[in-house]
Amino acid sequence: MHGRAPAAKPVNFASSTARLLRLLSPDSWRVAAVLVFGIVSVALAVTAPKVLGDATNVIFDGVIGATLAPGVPKADQVQALRSSGEDQLADMLAAMDAVPGQGIDFDALAALLAGVLAIYLASFFFGWAQARVTARVVQNAMYRLRRDVDAKLFRLPMSHFQRQSRGDVLSRVTNDIDNLAQTLSQSITQVITSVLTIIGVLGMMLWISPLLALIALITVPLSALVTILIARRSQVQFKAQWKTTGEVNGYIEEMFTGQDVVKAFGQQERVVEGFQPANESLYSSSFRAQFVSGIIMPTMTFISNLNYVAVAVVGGIQVAGGALSIGGVQAFVQYSRQFSQPLGQLGGLINMLQSGIASAERVFALLDAPEMGPDPKDPVRPGLVRGDVAFRHVSFSYSPDAPLIQDLSFEAKPGQTVAIVGPTGAGKTTLVNLLMRFYDIDAGEITIDGVNTMDMTRDDVRRCIGMVLQDAWLFEGTIRENLAYGAPDATEEQIVAAAQATHVDHFVRSLPEGYDTVLGADGGSLSQGQRQLMTIARAWLANPAILILDEATSSVDTRTEVAIRLALGALREARTSFVIAHRLSTIRDADVILAVREGRIVEQGTHEALLEAGGFYSELYRSQFSEPATAAELPE
Incomplete structure (x- = not known):
């Protein structure tokens, strides 16, 4: 799946660009300053x-004036040239400000050159100010965008992360936002400067020579046509490039996370082979995107060179005819370059803009993804939670065409330990996910101390509950910070007491830094059993009224499991506990055992009562202590 070429479609360039510009609106005064600085800088340039x-x-004029006869008026010398048939030289001399017998006016020349230097310095200063303010505007916008994306991730339902690979989500949050920031940083200033330069240069060219300006303008529609034709094709390719980048990141992240399993089964070559199609797809889409958009700049340069040749030829003819000064032609050639350069820059910016807008659309798609239902406007906030939990006629399905839980009802009294058992896929973990409001139920109600959880905020529901999962999750930080994650205000004595109660203290003290030991990602060098012990200590320290244990002892050895069971027994005192277990020997002391099959509670009662009944639970229990089943004995 990772190697399949993505189905690309053109981005909605106009609406995405408009939405992107709205990100800058909180800094509207800075945007105005960028525009003002750009106008002044371009006007000077x-x-x-x-x-x-x-x-x-x-x-x-000084060079020509030095060659003319001194003391003879210029008009007389012009007339003499006409009389001798040198009309073209006469016209050119008449248009000049040469003074017969006078050489170069170095004072006037020095004043003009000093003025040019001052103009360029001032233009540089305002250009620098524009770039600095632009950087502030862009980074402020990216700060707000990252903040919104971060908040959005916590409002997305769990189903979103089941449909979307983690690598693709990470790519949107990191790669796409970074690409967008780079695009805005480079394009805002260039777009403003290029557009203003085109307007200003065009005005100056019309002032110097309308004929030459008309020649220069002929290249504009040609350049625009080339840019539009190429840009349409590059849109599709950039969309494909960034989508494939997300797929490659997802594949790499998945394989890196499971590298122990990959190596254990000797599947390194297979993983490398699986990476090749994804890598080739990214190569292909990136090459096409860069190649198609890269055609713009050389094409614009070619058109610019044609324009330069035309201006040089016609301008030379006008100078020879006295219609234009040589300084005017020089200035016009410079303006011609200045005119074509921003056109070429705008063409080259299409490359960057297409890539940036494609990234922006991916980020906007994440921001627009359906969120969890809103919390009630006037939520019921429970006081001291006793832990009375009830499911009443609850129905739920992950997809409408595949119902999972149907009309399920049970009640857990405060302080009871409720074990949930059943085959894989029966809906055991789904029950606790519904209690935690990771998913909202389709029908019925779930209550805590008689309060419907749908009338509470999700945060209030989850503050009542502590959870220990089969997959131990630890973050990069000290052991102390990991243990106190659910109770940030816990004292050192409370942290140590929780660690001692859950058999964490003895191995922590064997570490060189003790509780100040910094763990790497996912627990660093700790074993799976040690990581799981730490998650149990974390739940202990949080001191919740309701406790959920999802295969909490599955990764520890038998001896440690016995100790943990004793610790959990103390932890469960005066708490309502839900225990999901495949090893039924670990839940013999549960107050109530719920036997779940196909989303329904088929039996409930104590361990002894259910064994005596000889039903579904009894079959599950005895199967764990009997001979392995043959293929013929397995259910179809």
């Missing part, structure tokens, strides 16, 4: 070539 053109004219 556009003015500089005209001043340089004037400086060129001063040099050229």
Whole structure:
């Protein structure tokens, strides 16, 4: 599945861009400052070539003036050229400000060059200010986006994470947001600068020579057509690229997490072979995306060069005819480059923008994913929870066409230990997931101390409950921080007491740093049994009114299991406990045993009573202490 090529479709560029711009609205005054700084910087940069053109004219006028006969008016010398048939030279001289017999005016030249230097310095300063404010705007927007995504993850139902691979979710939260931040950082300033430069340069070109400006404008629709045609194709490829990136990340994350199992079964080569199709798919989509979008820049450069040739030829003719000064042509050639450069930049930005918008759409899809139902506006907040839990006519299914739990009812009195047993897939873990409101029921009600859990907030429901799962989860931090996760205000004495009661203290003290030992991801070097002991200590320290133990001793040795059972017996005192167990020998002392099959409670009672009844529970129990079943004896 990871190697299958994704079904790509074009992103909704306009709506995604509009939504992306709305992320910047809280910093609207900074955005306005970016625009103002950009206008000033571009205006100064556009003015500089005209001043340089004037400086060129001063040099050229001085050179020509030094060759003219001193003391003879320029008009007389122009007329003399016309009389000798040199009309073209006469027109060019007439258009110049040359003074006969006078060379280059170095004072005027120095003033113009100093002015150009000041203009460029001021343009640099405002450009720097624009870049700095832009960085603040973008990072503020990304901060808010990451905050919203983080909050969104906790509002998503568990079913979302079952449908979506963890690698793809991580890719959206990290890779896509980072790509979006890079796109905004580079594109906002460039887009503003490029558009303003095009407007400013176009105005200056029209001022210098409308004819040359018309020639330059011919390239605009051609450039726009090329950009649009290429961009349409690159949209599809960038969508595919980022989707495939998520699939590759999901595959790598999955295989890395299960590397012990992979190595134990000698499946390294198979994993590498499974990675190849995903890697090739990412290579293919990335290559197409980069290649198609990469065509834009060289195409724009080619069009720009054609424009440059046309401007140089026509401009030279106008200078020869006296219609334009040589400084004007020089300035226009610079403007021509300045005009084509932002056009090329805008074309090149399409590459980045397509990639960024594709990433933005993936992040927006996560933000728009259906959330859990809202908590009640006026929730019932329980006081001191006694732990009276009741399921009344509860029905639930993960999908409408596959009902799992139907019309289930039972009650657990305060302080009782309720064991839930049954074959795999019978719905045991689903029952506690419903109690924790990881999923909402389809019908019926679940009450805690007579209060419907649907009338409580999810946080209030879960504060009443402590949970020890079969898969021990620890985070990167000290042992002390992991133990106190459910009780952040616990004292050192309380932490140590919980660790002693659950047989954690003895192995913690054998570590060099003791309770200050920093664990790596998933518990670092601790064994599976030690990690599970720590989760039991964590639940002990949280001191909940209701306790859920889902195969809590499945990863410890027999001797430790006995000790843990004694510790859990003390932990369960005065608490309502739900114990899910496959090893039925561990729940003999339960007050009530619920035998579940196909989402229904088929039997309930004490261990002795159910054995005497000789029903479903009795069959389960005796099967664990009898000879292994043959294939013929297994249920169909």
